Amino acid sequence: MSKIQNRMFQDLKNKDVFKSAQEYAFDYVDTILFRNVYPTKEAIEGLSNFDEELPEKSEDANLVLKKLHEFGNSATTATLGGRYFGFVCGSAVPVGIAAKNLASFWDQAPAMHVLSPIGSKLESVVEKWLTNLFNLPKSTVAGFVSGTSTANLCALGAARYRIYDKNNWDINKKGLRNAPEIRIVMGKQAHSTVLKAISVLGLGIENIEWVDVDEQGRIIPEQIPELSNNSLLILQAGNVNSGAYDDFEVICEKAKKADAWVHIDGAFGLWAQTVNDLKHLTKGIEKANSWAVDGHKTLNTPYDSGIVLCKDNDALTSALHMSGSYIIESKQRDGMFYTPEMSRRARVIELWAIIKYLGKDGIDEMILTMHQRAKQFATAIKNIKGFEVKNDVVFNQILVACSTDEITEKVLQQIQELRDCWLGGSVWFGKKVMRISVCSWATTEKDIITTVKSFEKALEIVTKK
Numbered sequence: 001m002s003k004i005q006n007r008m009f010q011d012l013k014n015k016d017v018f019k020s021a022q023e024y025a026f027d028y029v030d031t032i033l034f035r036n037v038y039p040t041k042e043a044i045e046g047l048s049n050f051d052e053e054l055p056e057k058s059e060d061a062n063l064v065l066k067k068l069h070e071f072g073n074s075a076t077t078a079t080l081g082g083r084y085f086g087f088v089c090g091s092a093v094p095v096g097i098a099a100k101n102l103a104s105f106w107d108q109a110p111a112m113h114v115l116s117p118i119g120s121k122l123e124s125v126v127e128k129w130l131t132n133l134f135n136l137p138k139s140t141v142a143g144f145v146s147g148t149s150t151a152n153l154c155a156l157g158a159a160r161y162r163i164y165d166k167n168n169w170d171i172n173k174k175g176l177r178n179a180p181e182i183r184i185v186m187g188k189q190a191h192s193t194v195l196k197a198i199s200v201l202g203l204g205i206e207n208i209e210w211v212d213v214d215e216q217g218r219i220i221p222e223q224i225p226e227l228s229n230n231s232l233l234i235l236q237a238g239n240v241n242s243g244a245y246d247d248f249e250v251i252c253e254k255a256k257k258a259d260a261w262v263h264i265d266g267a268f269g270l271w272a273q274t275v276n277d278l279k280h281l282t283k284g285i286e287k288a289n290s291w292a293v294d295g296h297k298t299l300n301t302p303y304d305s306g307i308v309l310c311k312d313n314d315a316l317t318s319a320l321h322m323s324g325s326y327i328i329e330s331k332q333r334d335g336m337f338y339t340p341e342m343s344r345r346a347r348v349i350e351l352w353a354i355i356k357y358l359g360k361d362g363i364d365e366m367i368l369t370m371h372q373r374a375k376q377f378a379t380a381i382k383n384i385k386g387f388e389v390k391n392d393v394v395f396n397q398i399l400v401a402c403s404t405d406e407i408t409e410k411v412l413q414q415i416q417e418l419r420d421c422w423l424g425g426s427v428w429f430g431k432k433v434m435r436i437s438v439c440s441w442a443t444t445e446k447d448i449i450t451t452v453k454s455f456e457k458a459l460e461i462v463t464k465k
């Protein structure tokens with residue numbers, strides 16, 4: 001036995017390193033809900049402690065962890081807590097963190113059933129649960145990927161495969177050269193990851209037929225050009241700024257008649273379908289062909305959890321197909337046929353745990369509460385002179401502006417410096433806005449009150465200067 005091997009066996013056996021990791025983790029969760037939401041200047045400066053040369057000699061495992069704890073902990077953003085409103089992030093449901101922790105020890109890669117029977121089983125189960133939760137067609141299959149960026153890529157890959165296939169063109173074999181034309185139709189407010197997918201797939205951004213949007217960022221249905229069976233129409237459930245939803249019912253009907261492929265980017269917004277009081281927003285989504293959604297945003301799974309959903313099993317698996325002499329295909333699910341990767345971690349485990357824990361009722365309650373907190377914030381901020389809400393708060397996104405771009409920017413900077421909460425900025429129809437996304441299970445009424453106070457204080461400081 002080598003020396004290092006011996007030490008690793010010792011680490012496994014005496015469990016000190018696991019115990020200290022757990023202690024550090026518990027220490028973290030005990031403070032993160034109350035700590036400054038963005039790291040302090042000192043904490044960020046402390047990161048220079050990681051600027052080391054490549055270590056020559058091996059280190060004690062406990063010291064490795066200690067270093068992470070000492071300098072890493074305080075330089076995290078408090079996305080786990082209730083006052084991080086930046087981007088569209090989401091917290092993590094405790095049972096999901098615990099399940100992920102347990103699954104770390106299992107170290108499973110559900111590429112094939114034979115490689116991880118448990119991973120494969122849970123993927124099959126969760127595929128059915130999600131199809132049910134989103135009320136999608138029975139034939140829907142799911143690929144468990146890292147996020148909606150990849151889910152969009154896979155879904156558009158499936159669309160590309162199917163549209164070419166209808167033209168007797170096998171894209172996998174023949175490639176793009178001399179291929180028939182694909183028409184890509186989408187709204188002017190599509191998320192940038194959709195554009196990335198279109199570039200990666202070689203479809204070309206310049207070939208997009210852009211459709212005008214209304215004041216909330218929704219595609220104007222009457223502006224959609226005549227579609228054909230070579231068309232790929234991309235819709236949005238949850239505009240990344242306003243949270244607005246396209247009119248799926250009307251648009252999908254039109255697309256269906258033309259035999260066009262409809263993809264819905266529903267990274268955070270598709271979850272409205274799981275809430276009784278909000279499902280009017282997603283009416284008609286079941287008429288689409290593919291969907292992309294995140295677990296790590298609205299459902300609050302730990303990070304690295306996106307799902308591609310596709311009604312056309314053959315299109316998705318053909319687009320992502322691979323084989324090799326050593327591949328063992330099973331009669332059960334082999335996850336790698338639904339994802340771009342072969343090896344990947346069994347992220348479905350925490351997804352399963354959270355859905356099992358919350359149930360349909362719990363999901364409804366958790367997400368409705370986020371919506372209610374968003375409404376609470378919008379109502380409170382509207383009552384403060386100097387702030388204006390720029391969007392209809394239909395789900396969890398709020399866009400706030402001050403009287404001028406300059407003040408908006410300064411107030412945002414001031415809020416970030418106060419560190420009571422964190423949010424980013426954006427541009428909405430040419431005007432600078434502050435963008436609040438409420439998507440943490442941990443956001444309480446009190447958190448919203450604290451946040452509104454922070455806005456008020458920041459405005460006061462800026463206008464006094």
Ligand SMILES: *Cc1c(COP(=O)(O)O)cnc(C)c1O
Pocket residue numbers: 088146147148149150191193238239240265266267268294306
């Ligand atoms: C976040 C987001 C994406 C990208 O998802 P990732 O999980 O970050 O890859 C795509 N579309 C919309 C609308 C989003 O909000």
